Amino acid sequence: MRHRKALIATLLSAAMVLAACSSGGSGGSTTTSGGSSSSDTANQNSSTTPSGGSSDTAAATPTETPVSGGSITVGEAGGIPQLNPAIRTFAAEEILFPLLWNGLTKTDQDGKVVPDLATSWKASDDQKTWTFTLRDGVTFSDGSAFTAQDVVDTFEYYLKPTTATQEANKIATIESVKATEPNTVTFTLKAPNALFPSAIVWIKMMKMSALSTIDKDPIGTGPFVVKDFVPSDHLTLVRNDKYFGGPAPLDQIKIVATNDAASASSSLASGNLDILWALPLSNVAQYKNSDKISIVLPKTPSQWPSWEVDTTSPPFNNVKARQALAYVVDRQQVLDAAYFGEGELSPTNDPLGTSNPWFSANGLTDYSYNLNKAKELFAEAGVKAGDTLTWWGIAGSYPEWNTSGQILQASLRQIGINLKIENNDIATWVAKFYPAGKSYPGLIVPNFQSTPVEPAFSINFLLKGRCECNWDDANFTAAYNKALAEPDADKRKADWAEVQKIVNEQVPVIVPLQSNVATAVSKKITGVWVEGGGQLHLESVSLTNK
Amino acid sequence: MILRRLAVSIAMLAAVSALIFVVLRLLPGDPVITRLGATPGISPAAIAELRKDAGLDDPIWVQYARWVGGMLHGDFGRSYFNQYSVTQLIGQRLPTTIELTFLSMLLAVVLAVPGALLAVRRPGGIVDRLLTTVSSAGMALPSFIVGVLLIVIFAVKWGVLPSTGFVPLGQSLGGNLKTMILPSLTLAIAAAPLLLRFLRASLLEVLAAPFIRTARGKGASGPRVLLAHALRNSLTPAVTMLGLIIGYTLGGTVIIENVFGLPGLGALAVDSVSKRDYAVLQSCVLLISSMFILTTLLVDIVTGVLDPRLRVGRRHG
Numbered sequence: 134m135r136h137r138k139a140l141i142a143t144l145l146s147a148a149m150v151l152a153a154c155s156s157g158g159s160g161g162s163t164t165t166s167g168g169s170s171s172s173d174t175a176n177q178n179s180s181t182t183p184s185g186g187s188s189d190t191a192a193a194t195p196t197e198t199p200v201s202g203g204s205i206t207v208g209e210a211g212g213i214p215q216l217n218p219a220i221r222t223f224a225a226e227e228i229l230f231p232l233l234w235n236g237l238t239k240t241d242q243d244g245k246v247v248p249d250l251a252t253s254w255k256a257s258d259d260q261k262t263w264t265f266t267l268r269d270g271v272t273f274s275d276g277s278a279f280t281a282q283d284v285v286d287t288f289e290y291y292l293k294p295t296t297a298t299q300e301a302n303k304i305a306t307i308e309s310v311k312a313t314e315p316n317t318v319t320f321t322l323k324a325p326n327a328l329f330p331s332a333i334v335w336i337k338m339m340k341m342s343a344l345s346t347i348d349k350d351p352i353g354t355g356p357f358v359v360k361d362f363v364p365s366d367h368l369t370l371v372r373n374d375k376y377f378g379g380p381a382p383l384d385q386i387k388i389v390a391t392n393d394a395a396s397a398s399s400s401l402a403s404g405n406l407d408i409l410w411a412l413p414l415s416n417v418a419q420y421k422n423s424d425k426i427s428i429v430l431p432k433t434p435s436q437w438p439s440w441e442v443d444t445t446s447p448p449f450n451n452v453k454a455r456q457a458l459a460y461v462v463d464r465q466q467v468l469d470a471a472y473f474g475e476g477e478l479s480p481t482n483d484p485l486g487t488s489n490p491w492f493s494a495n496g497l498t499d500y501s502y503n504l505n506k507a508k509e510l511f512a513e514a515g516v517k518a519g520d521t522l523t524w525w526g527i528a529g530s531y532p533e534w535n536t537s538g539q540i541l542q543a544s545l546r547q548i549g550i551n552l553k554i555e556n557n558d559i560a561t562w563v564a565k566f567y568p569a570g571k572s573y574p575g576l577i578v579p580n581f582q583s584t585p586v587e588p589a590f591s592i593n594f595l596l597k598g599r600c601e602c603n604w605d606d607a608n609f610t611a612a613y614n615k616a617l618a619e620p621d622a623d624k625r626k627a628d629w630a631e632v633q634k635i636v637n638e639q640v641p642v643i644v645p646l647q648s649n650v651a652t653a654v655s656k657k658i659t660g661v662w663v664e665g666g667g668q669l670h671l672e673s674v675s676l677t678n679k
Numbered sequence: 680m681i682l683r684r685l686a687v688s689i690a691m692l693a694a695v696s697a698l699i700f701v702v703l704r705l706l707p708g709d710p711v712i713t714r715l716g717a718t719p720g721i722s723p724a725a726i727a728e729l730r731k732d733a734g735l736d737d738p739i740w741v742q743y744a745r746w747v748g749g750m751l752h753g754d755f756g757r758s759y760f761n762q763y764s765v766t767q768l769i770g771q772r773l774p775t776t777i778e779l780t781f782l783s784m785l786l787a788v789v790l791a792v793p794g795a796l797l798a799v800r801r802p803g804g805i806v807d808r809l810l811t812t813v814s815s816a817g818m819a820l821p822s823f824i825v826g827v828l829l830i831v832i833f834a835v836k837w838g839v840l841p842s843t844g845f846v847p848l849g850q851s852l853g854g855n856l857k858t859m860i861l862p863s864l865t866l867a868i869a870a871a872p873l874l875l876r877f878l879r880a881s882l883l884e885v886l887a888a889p890f891i892r893t894a895r896g897k898g899a900s901g902p903r904v905l906l907a908h909a910l911r912n913s914l915t916p917a918v919t920m921l922g923l924i925i926g927y928t929l930g931g932t933v934i935i936e937n938v939f940g941l942p943g944l945g946a947l948a949v950d951s952v953s954k955r956d957y958a959v960l961q962s963c964v965l966l967i968s969s970m971f972i973l974t975t976l977l978v979d980i981v982t983g984v985l986d987p988r989l990r991v992g993r994r995h996g
Contacts, residue, residue, distance in 0.1 A: 206844060208843075212950060214758075214760040214761055214950075215760055215761035215762070216761075222714060222715065222716035222718065223716065294724075294725045295725055295729065295732075297714075297715055297718060297721050297725060298718070299718045299719075301718075301720050301721070302719060305720070345762070346762070347762065348761045348762040348763060349763075363772070363942045364758070364760070364761050364763060365946075365947070366771075366772075366940075366942040366947075367845075367940075367942065387844075389843065389844070389940055390940065390946075391843065391940060392937040392940070392946070393823070393827075393937050393938045395827045395938075396826065396827055396842060396843065396938045396939065396940070397843075399830040399834060399835050399842050400830070400834070400842040400843045400940075403834040403835045403838060404838075405841050405843050405844050557707075558953060559713065559953060560707065560708025560709070560712070560713045560953065560954070560955045561706065561707040561708055563708060563712055563716070564707045564708040564709075564712055567712065568721055568723060568726060569719065569720075570723065594719055599719035600719065601719075
């Protein structure tokens with residue numbers, strides 16, 4: 134009898150742990166991969182920026198003198214589970230990109246693509262052959278020389294189908310990569326790509342012979358190296374003395390997972406954290422007048438909520454149903470109530486924000502909140518009063534999604550349509566609609582895309598086989614490819630305008646707004662900047678004498 | 680006797696392992712899909728290949744047999760999310776959870792035992808009523824609220840203790856204790872009232888027993904009656920209760936490690952369930968269950984030592 138009791142107690146305790154786990158996993162902590170950061174380089178070649186220029190960064194403006202040395206602690210909500218840059222999934226892993234690794238090219242604070250491990254590059258006239266000249270005297274953190282063969286090895290690894298890299302879209306057109314001289318690498322592309330140097334910003338050069346120990350002893354060329362790592366808990370980085378770009382100002386950067394938003398906020402206030410990345414938007418206002426903390430925002434936000442529907446099954450296989458959905462979204466209320474005003478409205482349902490230099494409003498339909506039009510279009514698409522749609526969200530994390538769903542629910546109710554809100558944990562959520570090709574009739578799936586300002590690597594999400602919306606539009610693909618092959622910036626701007634028109638008319642996904650990624654930074658620190666998609670840059674951070 | 684208990688414990692662990700193994704796989708999603716995190720443009724063929732590499736396309740009983748077979752050889756599997764073995768991941772975190780549980784139990788006992796003794800000196804008196812109220816509040820407040828409150832007071836307002844930033848025991852004893860005080864206190868605030876109330880009730884029961892009257896009649900002083908007679912006899916049920924509280928606290932570490940950013944087993948379990956990192960979660964749950972079973976075993980042994988009647992019974996049995 135006693136043993137049976139003990140068995141029951143043991144099973145109960147196991148169940149309790151599980152219950153606590155699942156509630157913790159989906160409640161409060163903004164873990165993991167809610168949004169696919171589909172193609173996240175920020176990159177614009179200075180020579181290809183259209184008139185008006187662009188910058189998607191915002192630097193903390195220092196008034197104090199930077200000092201050398203010291204260490205900082207950075208909080209982020211998701212946790213870093215692994216260190217391989219090729220297969221990164223969790224947004225926080227991107228913080229490591231400029232710290233541990235280098236690409237052939239990189240994006241600077243003005244959003245321009247500038248040399249990194251390559252010193253120069255040139256394209257053939259047909260934009261299909263690209264030749265890069267490598268920097269001399271670069272060594273990996275283990276002291277070995279960085280060579281053209283390392284570039285070839287790294288690219289071949291990224292191109293393997295089983296590598297499952299988020300960069301796959303951007304480099305899919307590479308046919309071959311060859312070390313043509315000891316310091317020269319030549320890429321041959323299957324199709325013209327005038328933006329190739331932008332496409333490879335986030336292909337990080339690794340010492341491939343050390344891949345099997347990359348989570349324990351990653352060997353890169355960046356300004357920092359790993360001192361210790363407890364997956365999903367913390368990572369300590371120290372200065373890499375062999376870095377080709379001169380010593381980093383800081384001695385040490387510690388990145389810690391702050392799974393509890395309330396205690397992360399307190400840790401920032403108590404000074405235990407120096408930087409808190411991607412803080413909940415509801416907390417931004419409290420720091421706006423702080424004398425200890427400043428908020429660093431991207432100048433051109435290019436993270437956008439993408440509410441996906443299955444465009445191949447009823448009712449959203451009918452373009453009118455999708456247009457109706459675009460009209461029924463009260464964008465202003467979503468921005469004010471769900472995103473706490475942190476972002477820009479997208480009245481034309483455009484993945485490019487209105488402050489994006491490539492944005493073109495010409496000929497676009499304005500989908501501002503209009504219930505009459507929504508009702509009319511829904512009726513034409515066969516969606517009647519009394520019908521029910523489903524909001525398929527995530528429980529606990531991404532509170533802005535749930536608020537958005539409630540706003541949409543209230544709007545739909547006014548025209549007699551029901552919206553059932555179903556929130557699940559992330560793994561359940563993703564399994565329903567991912568990968569592309571799945572059928573999910575009647576579901577509206579909130580998600581977000583963290584993209585560069587460059588349209589080639591944000592709008593490409595809508596290409597066939599990528600967007601889970603299953604949209605397949607030949608006109609769009611042709612217009613996209615035309616823009617991609619165009620080296621002249623002004624002509625390309627016209628090409629992107631055509632692409633935006635097709636997206637605007639067809640509404641493959643709902644884009645209510647572009648949202649900010651806010652980073653709270655102690656005023657003792659200078660040099661922090663954030664890309665449009667939200668990627669945090671700490672490579673030139675230093676403490677000040679304040 | 681011990682051998683039989685051990686055999687039963689092993690059977691229980693086998694049941695737990697099968698249960699957790701099956702339940703996890705009934706949940707929608709899997710580690711491969713979660714790992715991809717909705718990476719666009721991955722072909723179903725590539726996903727199938729990744730599933731095969733992870734051994735997820737085998738029948739569930741084959742997967743279970745592989746896991747159990749591995750464990751018998753000391754191989755608990757690997758995380759699907761990095762190159763660490765489950766043994767390494769747990770090894771990084773187990774000491775923190777054990778230390779946290781130990782310290783919070785120590786604090787709970789330090790708070791509860793004197794509290795209960797004070798309360799029973801005059802049942803229904805002001806001290807008793809005050810302690811009952813305070814302990815009700817302690818039980819009613821969820822741990823994560825208490826944790827945040829303590830952070831606000833000790834870390835933000837007074838700045839005397841850190842709110843986050845774990846220091847390993849091996850690195851600095853003082854630094855480690857500084858980071859462990861607030862989380863341990865948080866858990867102790869939840870556990871101490873349970874123990875205090877249980878001990879109080881059991882002390883009152885013992886104090887009403889005839890042998891206490893006898894002791895008093897023989898002229899034993901008040902404190903001596905309380906400590907040597909009443910407390911000693913109340914300890915047996917209290918230790919049993921403590922065993923259960925330890926199990927409960929082990930569950931509580933799951934939340935508290937997240938609040939204080941401690942690299943413990945609970946935080947690892949939370950992380951691995953949201954990632955569907957099967958191998959890691961299975962082993963975490965199994966380990967926490969083993970710790971629970973071990974605690975109940977120890978409690979039985981300790982109560983045997985504490986309770987002379989059980990000792991006599993055993994000698995004769």
